[in-house]
Amino acid sequence: MSQVALITGGANGIGKALVQTFKEAGVHVVFVDVDDHQGEALAIACDASYYHVDVTKPEAIEAFFRKMDQEKVTFSVLINNVGITKVQPFLELSYQEFDDVLKTNLYSTFLFSQHVARRMPDGGRIINIGSTRAFMSEPNTESYAASKGAIHSLTHAMAMSLQPHNITVNAISPGWIETGDHQALTDVDHAQHPSNRVGKPDDVARLALFLADENQAFINGENIVIDGGMTKKM
Ligand code: NDP
Numbered sequence: 001m002s003q004v005a006l007i008t009g010g011a012n013g014i015g016k017a018l019v020q021t022f023k024e025a026g027v028h029v030v031f032v033d034v035d036d037h038q039g040e041a042l043a044i045a046c047d048a049s050y051y052h053v054d055v056t057k058p059e060a061i062e063a064f065f066r067k068m069d070q071e072k073v074t075f076s077v078l079i080n081n082v083g084i085t086k087v088q089p090f091l092e093l094s095y096q097e098f099d100d101v102l103k104t105n106l107y108s109t110f111l112f113s114q115h116v117a118r119r120m121p122d123g124g125r126i127i128n129i130g131s132t133r134a135f136m137s138e139p140n141t142e143s144y145a146a147s148k149g150a151i152h153s154l155t156h157a158m159a160m161s162l163q164p165h166n167i168t169v170n171a172i173s174p175g176w177i178e179t180g181d182h183q184a185l186t187d188v189d190h191a192q193h194p195s196n197r198v199g200k201p202d203d204v205a206r207l208a209l210f211l212a213d214e215n216q217a218f219i220n221g222e223n224i225v226i227d228g229g230m231t232k233k234m
Contacts, residue, residue, distance in 0.1 A: 004075050005212065007031040008055055008112055009082030010048075011039035013179030014129065017201030018079055019048050021209055030073065032064065033082075055082050055108035056100070065115045076124040077212045078116040080109040080151075083129060085144045098143045105147035106154070113158055113169070123166025125212045128155050129204070130173040132227050148173075152223050159221030168220040170211050174204050175227025195228030 005022045009015040010031025016038070022029050023046045032053035033039045043050035053064045083105045088097060113126050133141060134148035152171055159169040176198040178185065190197045207226050211219060225231060 003027045003077055003212070003214070004073065005029050005077035005079065006075050006112070006116060007079045007081055008053075008108060009033055011035040011042055011050070014174070014177060014201045014204050015079075015081045016042060017205040018081060018208055019046055021202065021205035022077075022212070023048055025209055027077070027212075030068075030075075055112070056103040058107075058111060061108070061111050061115065065119070068119065074119045074121050075116050076120065076122065076214075078112060078124070078126045079208055079212075080112055080126070080128045082108055083131075083147075085141070087140050088143070089140050090142055093140075093142060098146075101143035102147050102150075105144070106150050109151055109154060113154075117158075117162055117165060117167055120165065120167055124168075125216070126158065126162070126167060126169040127208050127211050128169070128171045130155070130171040130223060132173050132175045132225060132231050134173065136231060155223060156221040163220065166217075168217060170219055170221065171223040172204060172207055172211070173223055173225045173227075174199055175225070175230040177201060177204060193228060193230060194233050195230075197228070199226065199228060 005027050007015055007018050010019045011033035019029050019031050019042055029048040032051050034054050036052055039050040051064055054060050084101060086101055109128055128151050130151045131148040133145050134152055137145045155169050155171040162169055178198050178200055185198060204226060
């Protein structure tokens with residue numbers, strides 16, 4: 001059976017690698033983002049379908065799924081990848097700033113999962129991108145750490161709720177991955193790592209493809225760390 005994957009935040013970084021890896025594996029890919037320039041270019045380069053959806057806006061998400069219904073698109077894979085990080089002094093962190101991160105990272109994961117699970121007629125795979133920052137914190141990362149910790153809890157609760165629908169739900173928790181600001185890492189930064197390098201978006205995308213396999217029905221509710229051993233370093 002041919003698969004259809006929906007990827008959030010697919011225009012850049014790990015999301016872009018997910019789009020490319022799933023397309024190369026013969027999966028039809030639909031992805032959403034707000035970076036139209038990168039999104040449209042990637043859609044053309046990969047023959048994928050791109051839609052502008054601001055995931056912090058529930059009404060924009062509903063409009064997107066109405067369009068999917070009109071086009072009779074159903075899904076077999078969802079990857080809740082979109083995420084933002086804000087590093088802000090905790091004593092100055094406002095409710096609004098905290099809420100912005102929760103809306104982008106956590107609420108979008110809830111909303112996309114619910115909409116997609118209703119549109120997975122033959123069951124499927126939901127994969128949530130968490131982070132090692134959920135359990136290894138640095139100062140001033142409260143909003144991000146809270147959002148990712150909640151994504152892990154949401155993952156195993158949804159895994160139980162969606163089991164009767166033949167849908168598995170797992171999380172991937174990357175450590176340092178070379179995207180965005182991290183592309184400026186130096187050789188010294190890489191050398192601090194037990195693997196002598198930080199991760200690449202492809203490392204995460206290959207794990208997601210493994211979890212998305214139709215035959216991986218017995219992996220459910222898991223959180224798989226992919227960090228080259230960083231969280232095991234003394
Ligand atoms: P990037 O910032 O490289 O890419 C995220 C994409 O999401 C961008 O295209 C961004 O657009 C888009 N986006 C941001 N806000 C919204 C929104 N409201 N609606 C729709 N799209 C939006 O992120 P990464 O690839 O680094 O991270 C991907 C995931 O992996 C995140 O969940 C992150 O927390 C997680 N992760 C990343 C790690 C890392 O080291 N990189 C480590 C651990 C986890 P624009 O660029 O225009 O803002």
